[in-house]
Amino acid sequence: MDYDIIVVGGGHAGMEAAFASAHMGLSTLLITLNKKMMANMPCNPSIGGSAKGIVVREIDALGGMMGKAADKGQLQMKMLNTGKGPGVQCLRAQEDKLDYPKAMQEFAQNCKNLTILEGMVTSLLHNDHEVFGVRINEKEITSKAVILTTGTYMESKIIRGHTAFTGGPDGEEPSLGLSPYLKDMGISIIRLKTGTPQRIKASSIDYSVLEPQYGTKGNLAFSYETKEYVPFDKQIVCYLTYTNEKTHQIIRDHLQDSGRFGGIENEEGELNPLEGVGPRYCPSIEDKIVRFADKPRHQLFIEPESIHTDLIYLQGFSTSMPEEVQEEMVHSLKGLEHAEIVKYAYAIEYDAIASFEYDYTLELKKYSGLYIGGQICGTSGYEEAAALGLIAGINASLKILGKEPLILRRDQAYIGVMIDDLVSKGTKEPYRLLSSRAEYRLLMRHDNADLRLRDIGHEIGLVSDEVYNDFLKKKENLQIAKQIMDTTFMGMKEDFVTYMHNLGYEKYQGGPSASSILKRPNVKLCDLKKFVDGLPLLDETSEMQLEVMIKYEGYIEKEKKDAERLAKLEKVKIPEGISYASLDGLRLEARQKLDLVHPHTIGQASRISGVNPTDIEMLLLHIKKGI
Numbered sequence: 001m002d003y004d005i006i007v008v009g010g011g012h013a014g015m016e017a018a019f020a021s022a023h024m025g026l027s028t029l030l031i032t033l034n035k036k037m038m039a040n041m042p043c044n045p046s047i048g049g050s051a052k053g054i055v056v057r058e059i060d061a062l063g064g065m066m067g068k069a070a071d072k073g074q075l076q077m078k079m080l081n082t083g084k085g086p087g088v089q090c091l092r093a094q095e096d097k098l099d100y101p102k103a104m105q106e107f108a109q110n111c112k113n114l115t116i117l118e119g120m121v122t123s124l125l126h127n128d129h130e131v132f133g134v135r136i137n138e139k140e141i142t143s144k145a146v147i148l149t150t151g152t153y154m155e156s157k158i159i160r161g162h163t164a165f166t167g168g169p170d171g172e173e174p175s176l177g178l179s180p181y182l183k184d185m186g187i188s189i190i191r192l193k194t195g196t197p198q199r200i201k202a203s204s205i206d207y208s209v210l211e212p213q214y215g216t217k218g219n220l221a222f223s224y225e226t227k228e229y230v231p232f233d234k235q236i237v238c239y240l241t242y243t244n245e246k247t248h249q250i251i252r253d254h255l256q257d258s259g260r261f262g263g264i265e266n267e268e269g270e271l272n273p274l275e276g277v278g279p280r281y282c283p284s285i286e287d288k289i290v291r292f293a294d295k296p297r298h299q300l301f302i303e304p305e306s307i308h309t310d311l312i313y314l315q316g317f318s319t320s321m322p323e324e325v326q327e328e329m330v331h332s333l334k335g336l337e338h339a340e341i342v343k344y345a346y347a348i349e350y351d352a353i354a355s356f357e358y359d360y361t362l363e364l365k366k367y368s369g370l371y372i373g374g375q376i377c378g379t380s381g382y383e384e385a386a387a388l389g390l391i392a393g394i395n396a397s398l399k400i401l402g403k404e405p406l407i408l409r410r411d412q413a414y415i416g417v418m419i420d421d422l423v424s425k426g427t428k429e430p431y432r433l434l435s436s437r438a439e440y441r442l443l444m445r446h447d448n449a450d451l452r453l454r455d456i457g458h459e460i461g462l463v464s465d466e467v468y469n470d471f472l473k474k475k476e477n478l479q480i481a482k483q484i485m486d487t488t489f490m491g492m493k494e495d496f497v498t499y500m501h502n503l504g505y506e507k508y509q510g511g512p513s514a515s516s517i518l519k520r521p522n523v524k525l526c527d528l529k530k531f532v533d534g535l536p537l538l539d540e541t542s543e544m545q546l547e548v549m550i551k552y553e554g555y556i557e558k559e560k561k562d563a564e565r566l567a568k569l570e571k572v573k574i575p576e577g578i579s580y581a582s583l584d585g586l587r588l589e590a591r592q593k594l595d596l597v598h599p600h601t602i603g604q605a606s607r608i609s610g611v612n613p614t615d616i617e618m619l620l621l622h623i624k625k626g627i
Contacts, residue, residue, distance in 0.1 A: 001132075001142045002029070002133070002141050002142045002143060003027045003028060003029040003115070003141070003142075003143045003144075004026035004027045004028065004143060004145070004397075005017075005018075005021040005026050005027070005143055005144065005146075005147065005393070005396055005397065005400070006029045006031065006133065006143040006146045006147070007021070007029070007031065007147045007149060007393070008121045008134065008147065008148050008149060008178075009031075009032065009148065009149035009150045009153070009376075010030055010032030010033070010035070010037070010038035010039070010116075011149060011151040011374060011375075011385060012039060012066065012374065012382045012383075012385040013149035013151065013373040013375070013376075013386060013392070014030060014038075014147075014149035014151075014389060015030075015038060015039050015104055015386070015389065016065060016066065016386045016387075016389035016393060017149055017373050017389040017390065017392050017393035018030040018108070018114055018393065019064065019065050019107065019111060019390075019393070020063075020064070020389075020390050020393030020397060020462060021113075021393045021396060022111050022112065022113040023063065023111070023462050024397040024398075024401070024462065026113060027113055027115075028114050028115070029141065029143070030108070030114060030115070030116045030117070031118075031121055032116065032117075032118060033118065033119075033120060033153070033168075033175065034118065034172060034173075035105075035116060035118055036105075037101070038101060038104065038105050038108065039069070039101040039105065040169075040170060040172075041095065041097050041100060042169035042170035043169075043194075043196045043382075044303065044315050045094065045095040045096065045097040045303075045305055045313065046092060046095055046315075047066065047070040047092070047093050047095050047382060047383065048080075048090060048092035048093055048222065048383065049080065049092045049383075050080060050088070050090060050434065051414055051433040051434050051435045051437070051438070052092075052381060052433055053080070053090030053092055053383075054090050054414050054445070054446050054449065055415060055433060056222045056383055056386075057091075057222060057224075057449035057450075058387065058413050058414060058415050058452075058453055059383075059390055060222060060223045060449070061224065061450045061453035061454050061457060062394075062453050062457040062460075062462060063457040063458075063460075063462025063463045064386065064387075064390045064462070066222070066383070066386045067221075067222030067223035068107075068222075068225065068226070069100055069103040070093055070222045071221045071222055071223050072103040073099035073100030073102070074094065074095055074096070074230055075093075075094045075095065075236040075304060075306075075307065076093065076094040076214075076215040076235040076237075077092075077093045077215050077230065077235065078091070078092050078093070078214075079091055079216040079218075080092055082216070085442070086447065087441035087442040087444075087445055088435045088441060089446050090435075090446045091222060091446065093222070094236065094303050094304065096305075096306045096307060096308070097305040097309075097311075099306070119136040119137055120136065120173075120176070120177070120178075121135065121136050121175075121178055122135060122136070122176070122177035122178055122181065123178070123181045124181065124185070124370070125142060126185065126370075129367060129368060130367060131145075131364075131368070131369045132144070132146075134146060144369065144400050145369045145370075145371060145399065146369060146370055146371070147371040147372065147373055147389075147393060148353075148370070148371070148372045148373075148376055149373045149376065149392070150178065150374075150375075151350075151374055151375045151376065151385065152169055152192075152194060153169070153175040153350065154174070154175050154178060154179040154350055154351040154352070154376065155174065155175070155176060155179045155350065156175070156348055156349065156350040156351075157174075157349045158346045158348055159259040159264060159348065159349065160259065160320060160321070160322055160344060160345075161257055161258065161262075161320070161322030161323075161325075162257070162259060162262055162263065162264050162271060162322075163259075163265065168348075182353070185367070187353060187357055187364065187366065187367075188354035188356070188357055189352070189354070190353070190354050190378065190428070191275040191277070191350075191351060191352075192276050192277055192278075192349070192351075192352050192378065192429065192430050193274060193276030193277060193278040193279075193347055193349045194278065194279060194282070194350075194380060194430055195278070195284050195318035195319065195320060195345065195347040196318050196345060196346065196348075197285075197313065197314045197316070197318045197319065197345045198317065198326060198330060198342075198343060198345045199305065199311045199314075199341070199343035200302075200311070200312040200314055200330070200336065200339045200340065200341060201310055201311070201312070201340040201341075201342050202311060202312045203310055204340040205239075205302065205312060205335055205336055205339055206335045206337070206338070207335065208335075209334055210239040210240060210241050210334070210335045211239060211240040211241070212237050212239055212240075213237065213239060213240050213301065214232075214235070214237060214238075215232060215235040217232045218232075218540065219539075219540050224449075224454075224467075224471070225467060236304055236307070238301060238303045239302040239335075240301055241302060241333050241335050241336065242297040242298065242299060242300060242333075243289075243300065243333065244296075244297055244333070245296065247329060247332040248289050250325065250328045250329050250332055251286050251289045251321075251329065252289065254322075255286060257321060257322055257325055258284075258286050258319065258320045258321045259320035259347055260274065260278070260284055260286055260287065260320050261286065261290075274349060275349060276347075277428055277429045277430075278347075278429065278430070279380045279429055279430040279432060280429055281380075281432045281434065282318075282430075282432065284318050284319050284320060285298070285317050285318065285319050285329070286319055286320075298316060299316060300314055300315065300316045300333065301314075301315040301316060302314060302315075303315055311343075314336075317329075317330075317345065318345055319345045319347075320345070320346065320347035321345070323341075323344045326341065326344050326345055352376050352377065352378045353372055353377065353378070354378070355377065355378050355422045355423060355426045355427055356423075358372055359423060360405070360407045360419055360420070360423055360600070361391075361395040361407065362377070362388060362392040362395060362419070363395065363396075365598075369396075371396045372388075373385070373388040373390075373391065373393070374386075374389050375430070377422060377431075378422060378427045378431055379418070379422070379430060379432070380430030380431060380432045381432055381433070383433070384418060384431070384432070384433055387414075387415045387418065388419070391406065391408075391415065391419065394406050394460060394462070397460075406456065408453075409570070410438070410439065410440065410563075410566070411439075411440040411443055411559075411560075411566065412443075412452060412453075413444060413452060414438060414444055417433070417438045418431070418437075420604070421437060424597060424599065424604050424607040424608050425609050426597075426609070440562070440563055442552060442556055442559050443556065443559050443563065445548060447541060447545045447548060448545055448548075450471055450474075451545070454468065454471045474539075474542055477537075477542065478538070480536050481535050481536055481546050484514075484535055485513065485514040485515040485518065485535075485546070485550060486513055486514075486515045487513065488513060488533070489511060489512065489513050489514075490510060490511070490512060490513070490514060490517055490531065491511075496531045497510075499531070500517075503520075503522050503523065505520070514531075514532045515553075518547065518551060519550065519551055519553070524547070525543055525546060525547040526543065569602045569603035569606060570604070572602040572620070572623070573601055574599055574601060574602065574605065574619070578594075580594040581595065583618070583622055584618075585618035585621070586615050586618055586619065587612075587614075589610045590615040592610075593608050593609070593610040593611055594615075594619075602616060602619065602620060602623075605619060
């Protein structure tokens with residue numbers, strides 16, 4: 001074999017997959033169309049956001065690289081949802097479009113066991129049941145596993161107005177030939193669509209009439225290993241503007257001019273509908289105007305692409321309108337009346353692999369040794385892509401090393417929620433992670449990703465002994481601090497009584513433990529710790545963890561019990577090779593869905609859309625009877 005693992009594609013998924021296998025000691029070849037565009041951010045240069053920020057922390061806890069690069073390349077860091085509970089709080093960073101990929105590319109250049117090659121893979125080396133390499137420029141390169149992370153490049157087309165042309169994101173070349181080859185291998189392909197807004201010349205915007213948007217004060221970072229933080233006063237300011245009735249009217253007047261609503265011209269000059277299905281949770285601006293016709297305005301964020309360029313990203317304004325209509329649309333916005341458009345918005349269609357084709361390890365069911373990660377899995381977003389690439393890289397490596405695969409549970413990680421959703425429920429549109437998709441949000445918080453996943457990262461070889469030992473010390477300090485808080489009973493010391501009275505607890509008479517006091521409204525650990533002796537020194541993240549662990553202890557225990565009930569269903573294995581079509585008592589739809597997904601456990605079967613509780617009861621009955 002030339003290599004242990006070949007990774008095809010150098011985006012966020014490909015980078016994480018390649019880093020994972022290389023760091024686990026396997027010889028890895030990363031094939032990319034353009035080395036200079038590795039880890040590029042063709043859409044908004046931001047990392048994190050609702051649910052996504054937690055995913056980045058999970059990637060870091062497992063030993064991935066996205067969080068480390070994001071901390072190096074950030075322009076502004078913000079903690080979202082601070083007015084809500086800890087289960088939905090998460091980080092979002094505006095990244096420098098040049099500095100973030102530069103950091104990732106430097107990681108790659110210094111990565112042992114990793115070789116990078118430019119080129120386009122058009123076919124795979126395989127037999128009827130196994131993949132063992134790739135073909136590039138008529139050259140065959142062999143491997144024990146192949147990971148496809150082609151992003152939005154496979155057979156991609158750029159769309160503006162009624163015109164579509166072959167091209168990749170951000171002016172890059174598309175990946176041509178591989179998708180038809182996969183179809184010939186019997187792998188089901190789906191067509192998806194996404195888009196990106198205009199890039200505006202920053203110096204042409206009137207910021208005096210816009211609402212400034214600042215970052216969040218404090219030592220904020222995605223990576224648990226980051227020690228240097230960007231000071232608040234050094235962060236870049238973003239701005240907020242809104243669409244208005246004039247904007248909406250321009251869009252309504254030109255709806256049929258957009259590729260989304262009017263279609264694209266074929267060779268005969270006829271208009272045909274777009275093939276790709278777009279993301280529901282990140283729609284184009286014309287979609288928003290049609291779907292939310294009652295809304296008088298929509299938020300648009302004006303965010304810098306880089307400190308090295310004069311470009312602004314107009315978040316929330318993606319469109320497939322013709323260029324002349326985009327000019328009208330942009331100039332109708334407050335503060336952008338004289339804005340200069342440097343790059344016009346576009347929609348992009350691309351091929352992905354149907355979710356029923358792969359299993360929880362992200363290996364294709366029909367071909368051993370063929371894994372996929374990122375947007376080829378049917379997802380949307382840098383963070384989702386990086387997480388899937390990481391898991392694909394880990395599982396391909398574990399299989400080669402003869403070890404058990406890594407399958408994260410729904411109560412263990414948002415990454416586990418995403419993969420379970422894709423495998424069990426499938427997707428017909430670009431899948432996006434949302435906090436509402438997770439049943440156990442309080443167990444899978446921003447602050448405790450290391451407590452959930454650091455042990456796993458160390459065990460599989462992605463977290464060094466030095467980093468792991470630091471984590472164990474922190475974990476020990478947390479346990480000590482929790483015990484001290486539980487066993488320290490607050491008396492009637494004058495300064496503490498005054499503190500309680502100032503918070504409105506005039507009737508405080510002493511007695512409860514420090515933990516009980518912390519559970520009361522408005523009491524904060526940063527204030528309370530002054531009255532508790534013997535607490536170990538905790539950093540900002542650990543202090544947040546301790547406060548959440550104590551304040552929400554009852555709710556956390558309840559979610560743990562709910563998760564334990566789910567775990568019981570996950571332990572009931574479904575025998576392999578079941579012919580669901582021959583099982584009496586199952587509805588036709590249930591038989592079809594179960595036969596498509598082939599769930600491994602009753603728990604997974606219960607989450608398949610189209611399979612109801614009665615079907616599960618019948619399936620359990622058949623299992624007890626020995627099928």
